[in-house]
Amino acid sequence: MSIEKALFKKIKYSFFNLGRILSIQSRLKVFFILCSTIGLIAVMWLMFYSGFRYFDTMSGFGNIIINKLFTFFFLGMGVMLVFSSIITSYSTIFRSEEIPFLLVRPVGYNQITLYKFFESTLLSSWAFVFIILPYVGAYATYNEMSVLFAIWTLIFSIPFLIICSAFGSIFIIIFVRFTPKSKKFFFFLIAVIVCLLIVTFLLNPTSDTDKAMEVFDVSAILPGLNFASNPMLPSFWASEGIMALTHGQIFRGGMFWLLLMLTATSLLVLINDIGGLLFYNTWLLTMEGGQNNKRAPILFKWLDKLLFFLSHDIKAMIKKDVRIFFRDPVQWSQVLIFFGLIGLYFINIRNFHYHSIDAMWRNMIAFLNVFCLSMVLSSLGSRFIYPQLSLEGQGFWVIGLSPTSMKRIVLTKFFSSLFAMIIISVTLILISSFMLNVEKEVLIITVALIVSVSIAICGLSTGLGAIFIDLKQRNPAAIVSGFGGTLNLILSLCFIIVSIVPIGLILHLKTVSKITSQTAENLLMFTGLWLIIIILSSSILPLSVGIKSLNKNKGM
Amino acid sequence: MIRINKLSKSYGSENHGGAQNSRKVEAVKNLTLNIPKGELFCFLGPNGAGKTTTIKMLTGLLRPSSGSILINGIDPEKDHISSKRIIGYIPDMPYLYERLTTTEFFEFTGELYDIHKESIIEKLEESFALFGLLEYKNVLVKDLSHGLRQRLIYSTTFLHDPEILFIDEPLIGLDPYTIRLIKDLLKEKAENGMTIFLTTHILALAEDIAHRIGIIMRGELIETGTLSELYEKHGKNNLEDIFLSLTGK
Numbered sequence: 001m002s003i004e005k006a007l008f009k010k011i012k013y014s015f016f017n018l019g020r021i022l023s024i025q026s027r028l029k030v031f032f033i034l035c036s037t038i039g040l041i042a043v044m045w046l047m048f049y050s051g052f053r054y055f056d057t058m059s060g061f062g063n064i065i066i067n068k069l070f071t072f073f074f075l076g077m078g079v080m081l082v083f084s085s086i087i088t089s090y091s092t093i094f095r096s097e098e099i100p101f102l103l104v105r106p107v108g109y110n111q112i113t114l115y116k117f118f119e120s121t122l123l124s125s126w127a128f129v130f131i132i133l134p135y136v137g138a139y140a141t142y143n144e145m146s147v148l149f150a151i152w153t154l155i156f157s158i159p160f161l162i163i164c165s166a167f168g169s170i171f172i173i174i175f176v177r178f179t180p181k182s183k184k185f186f187f188f189l190i191a192v193i194v195c196l197l198i199v200t201f202l203l204n205p206t207s208d209t210d211k212a213m214e215v216f217d218v219s220a221i222l223p224g225l226n227f228a229s230n231p232m233l234p235s236f237w238a239s240e241g242i243m244a245l246t247h248g249q250i251f252r253g254g255m256f257w258l259l260l261m262l263t264a265t266s267l268l269v270l271i272n273d274i275g276g277l278l279f280y281n282t283w284l285l286t287m288e289g290g291q292n293n294k295r296a297p298i299l300f301k302w303l304d305k306l307l308f309f310l311s312h313d314i315k316a317m318i319k320k321d322v323r324i325f326f327r328d329p330v331q332w333s334q335v336l337i338f339f340g341l342i343g344l345y346f347i348n349i350r351n352f353h354y355h356s357i358d359a360m361w362r363n364m365i366a367f368l369n370v371f372c373l374s375m376v377l378s379s380l381g382s383r384f385i386y387p388q389l390s391l392e393g394q395g396f397w398v399i400g401l402s403p404t405s406m407k408r409i410v411l412t413k414f415f416s417s418l419f420a421m422i423i424i425s426v427t428l429i430l431i432s433s434f435m436l437n438v439e440k441e442v443l444i445i446t447v448a449l450i451v452s453v454s455i456a457i458c459g460l461s462t463g464l465g466a467i468f469i470d471l472k473q474r475n476p477a478a479i480v481s482g483f484g485g486t487l488n489l490i491l492s493l494c495f496i497i498v499s500i501v502p503i504g505l506i507l508h509l510k511t512v513s514k515i516t517s518q519t520a521e522n523l524l525m526f527t528g529l530w531l532i533i534i535i536l537s538s539s540i541l542p543l544s545v546g547i548k549s550l551n552k553n554k555g556m
Numbered sequence: 557m558i559r560i561n562k563l564s565k566s567y568g569s570e571n572h573g574g575a576q577n578s579r580k581v582e583a584v585k586n587l588t589l590n591i592p593k594g595e596l597f598c599f600l601g602p603n604g605a606g607k608t609t610t611i612k613m614l615t616g617l618l619r620p621s622s623g624s625i626l627i628n629g630i631d632p633e634k635d636h637i638s639s640k641r642i643i644g645y646i647p648d649m650p651y652l653y654e655r656l657t658t659t660e661f662f663e664f665t666g667e668l669y670d671i672h673k674e675s676i677i678e679k680l681e682e683s684f685a686l687f688g689l690l691e692y693k694n695v696l697v698k699d700l701s702h703g704l705r706q707r708l709i710y711s712t713t714f715l716h717d718p719e720i721l722f723i724d725e726p727l728i729g730l731d732p733y734t735i736r737l738i739k740d741l742l743k744e745k746a747e748n749g750m751t752i753f754l755t756t757h758i759l760a761l762a763e764d765i766a767h768r769i770g771i772i773m774r775g776e777l778i779e780t781g782t783l784s785e786l787y788e789k790h791g792k793n794n795l796e797d798i799f800l801s802l803t804g805k
Contacts, residue, residue, distance in 0.1 A: 002670075003667075003668060003670075005667070006664055006667030006668050009664065009667065010653065010656065010660075010664045013655070013656050013657075013660045013664070014653065014655040014656060017655045017656065017657070017660075017696060018655065020696070021655070021696070097651045098651060098653075100617050100647070100651065101650075101651040102668075103615075103616060103617060104615045104616065104617065104640060104643070104645040105640055105665075105668045105669070106637045106638075106640040106641045106668065106669060106670075107637075107640075107668060108637060280636075281619075284618070284619050287617075287618070288567060288618070
């Protein structure tokens, strides 16, 4: 039997044993996860469908958008997949504990790379199924398409996923192999990024609205729509191919599918060759980094002085967490990529001329930005805040046995993550509002909303992280994908929807004069009250249950 | 057999500011050692002496800064696949696939070495019986205790009959029954021609099973010889005294 067959057989066994593990879980738990997943897909389907119906009411302009949205959707998915693959590939290809096991066995470096690439593709793309399914479903329902549309989408999605994931994996292998490891280079890289951001910011006109831009120009409002139709993009091949086959154009559709398959196969061959040439040396580089310190590390020595007002135990925990975070490139690079991308988009808002469009649209974009940033916050909350107690792992006894209480431990985790989250999220929302030139009222509401979302996400993630603590698991991805992690993500998403949608709707109705200013003010007051209730219930409640649970399970 | 010639491993680089500012750490310095076929060689040393670094270089998990290694005449740098076919490695904290059953893990390991399926099944019964794993055949690895996991890793490592075996701390977390089992098995395997290179802190184990002992200190091999040679050379009749006097503790 070939090595490849053995490796894939192992994956098959692991997959089937997952069912065995699930069968010993509580049925209520499995039922809850299933219902939540179906519910989430249904809600997203409804949102997408309503979106299509809304665009439909705009006649010509709306129809242009709808026709181009499918291509644009694949472009957006592709970009997200590449970034997702960059993040996942690093931990899967270079940081996996499985690598030393395979390296001492007669497995080729190219085989390990290819096997790990497929694992990374699976890990980075499964979540997108939850976006693809409702979107494609809503699109097909809206256009009254046949079932074949779903089949073609599936057939085209597989090579498309491989292509996007391959770009990410190839980039990370080359980047890790050839990037100098010195701190000087790292700071140089950060300085270059900061300079680029400043230059982009300075080059953007921040003056008054350009009156000429008030003319309705589709390509200016949604410039991505034109770019998405570039025939050199694999996303274009996928969307065009699906459409062609759905409309019975077999040869055109077949050509696009072959194009995708050929590109995917070529990239697999490239990964195989790059793996054979670079994998071993690159893996050694990642393993040997950091073993060269004779000097005492001075990372954040100033933190001591900065945190002078805190008591010794809280200060110690915060210092430890900050040091661990910044010494793990996987952690800070993920945060940098997520917030960096969203920051780059906010800074470039004026390049898209969003600041010069009608107030109604600007308000809508401002709320969409809050929604988008909240989504990023919820995924980061699930990725970093939720598993932080579990990741204390074998070292939890050090904290657990120290003269401090579980309540202080949990609250320290909560407040320190909230502090970091609020600084980043409020800064980004202020940039977005400034770039969009929104009214003062909208600015205050969006800042209040993002602060509320931050409190809720930190509360939920810390609280549920304490309730579902798993000190045996060392892999953050496994902690996050467990029941508690899934529940945390679902509840965070629910909070985002029930907090942002009502306020956005009231402001929209006011802008389009469907309700009076007085009614809007009254409704906003009620919504404020609603917001306070849901913030309290999604932060205080999980935190107190989490603390109780930790106290109860002290003997873990 | 294992031939190690002037093997060194250093981390970091020399700074221009002289030795005071040097960030270079030499974990292993100029190690030269020949271990003939069928020898059970015990590598002793205090914590941080370079034992694990040496074993990692021999198994290809670390690249030497200089020097050469030959595993039964094969240079692992040039032909890593051939060298890995004939070695077995049991690390101190072995990685196991949590979501596989013990049988599936055993089969998977056999398939990686391209062992015929019938042969794997045959050896599974034999090996599981030897290591007392028969009643855990369908248990997921994640549900095994530490001792059972260690037994499983021994069982799978012997599956492809390695000619050379590297073991890092072989007796961690094992019960007296398994310790006796492992010791007897290692002696028997060495008698049958397997070359065994093991690192340990347990001096009694080295006294009990080693054909030859090497002591490493701050990356340098400071002593080698059979137990009787060491007793004679140092005028002492227990390994503990020799070890402590050599390592200065």
